[in-house]
Amino acid sequence: METPLALTVGVLFACGLYLVMQRNLLRFVFGLLLLSGSVNLLIFTVGRLTRGAPAFVPSELSTPPGDVSNALPQALILTAIVIGFGLVVFAMILLLRTYERLGTVKTEELSAHLEAPRPVPMRHDDEAPA
């Protein structure tokens, strides 16, 4: 089972990397999602795969009766999924705000914005009142 999963990780990672290098930042976020999925799958795979032996303890025992699968990678992945979800949501909101404010999510157009002369002098809107 390791080989197909390892290949899946590789293919997902390559697709993610391809998307991350696009100029459209929306694609960048999709690439991030693929990368994060492939990394989670990587952790799952390197934790060694044991089929048909869930890490359950029967109610009358205090330890599992035989060999069980490694539950730790699943705990790690669960944490990573939650964190990744939060980060991607933040990135999406940031993109949305940028689109509302600047009208584009393409990197070269954003840089052009940055280099263009300012139409109005910089506002001091981060000044605290005296």
Place this chain on the structure above:
Amino acid sequence: MSWLVGAPVILPLAVAALLFVLQGRREAQRVISTASTALLVTLSAILLYRVSEGGILVAQFGEWRAPFGISFVADHLSAIMVVITGVMAVATAVYALRDIDPDREALGYHPLFQVLLAGINGAFLTGDLFNMYVWFEVLLIASFVLLTLGNRREQLEGGIKYVAVNLVSSLVFLGAIGLVYGVTGTLNMADLAIRLPQAPGGLVSVIAMLFMVAFGIKAALFPLFFWLPASYHTPPQAIAAIFAGMLTKVGVYALIRVFTLLFVHDVAYTHTILLWIAGFTMVTGVLGAAAQNDFRKILSFHIISQIGYMIMGLALYTPLALLGAVFYIVHHIIVKANLFLVAGIVRRYAGSFDLDRLGGLYRRAPFLSVLFLVPAFSLAGFPPLSGFWAKLVVVLAAADVGAWPIVAVALVVGLLTIYSMTKIWQAAFWSPLPDGVELAPRPSGLLYAPVIGLALLTLAIGFWSGPFLAVAEAAATELMDPTAYVRAVLGDAAAATIGRTP
């Protein structure tokens, strides 16, 4: 006393929770947030005192024995970093009272600031790689929001680069953690120090490179630094100061930790790469600064070039070089944050960060000029300020092992740093005020308080460098020989097996 090891993380988290509840009550938030940073620095100082008296302190959460539970470990390096975080927290919290506008406070500046502190301290104290990833994410998400809070155009543009690059870095870090777990079956750093030497060397080198890339992005190393000058000049100065002081140094700390405790199987290979990177980081940073004409952008590029010196100390991997690296970090955090705070006051006088639109401040504000000169000369390495000793130690360490090219690079970069600092001095303080620019009245004295405090600290480190060097030396000794670290976490039996091949 193990609660003390967790205190620098638990306190800001608890305060953050309280401040979220108090959202909307501005005065209460301001008082509690500032007061809690004073408590934070006190607890951190007690922690450092205990560590220097009684050796490494360990907390095993839930009394789950390492390597199965999550350990917090306070050795000298961690304790030093936590103390300096506390100092920065106080300085920026006081400055923020006048610098952060009510809009940002209403959007949740105060709780986020505390979450950021908790994330930074967690990353410094944890003894578990995956837990370090979690703390990195905590500080990252807080920094994302703090950076973009206010939604101004420059903030969004800078924020996107910062967020994008740091998210990629986090994924590389997570992937590297997965591979480490696959090779060794553990993520406890003390346990890894025992098991990694037994793993196949080539595979470990690959994993080491992944960590170098992940932390190299966070630390803004060449060639992964470009997100930093694109974003650090956009938020208000109180936020920029704590970013400039602390965030890249979390990356530097992580590099020092993994390349002294975990990846020392092939120092000739990994640390030589680090030395090359250090040289390029110094040069590109300082040349980037020379090309800039904005107060804050010059300072941002100088963060990068100074990080090169710290990595140089790590790359040389001798007790003296690591002492220099640790001392350099402490000196740099204080000085760099202070320069950002000074830049904020200058902007309040003249309304701009653009050097072409500044001038005449020496005549108008001689005291502020002195306050700029102290950290600026220290950054450039003038004796007897803190930067002089920091540079002296790393250069001596390089000369000791005969690494003359890096000595030359370090000295030339030092000269160019002087050039940048005199450029700011010349344009903002010495030259006459440009036509059409009016200087505002003197800003609130509260803005000066942290600047004066940090400048005094810089002078103290310069004139009484002995005690500071002694603590840094203790940290370096622990880093060079991880036996004490392993013994503190796992016990005597495990420490005896370190470095033994099966």
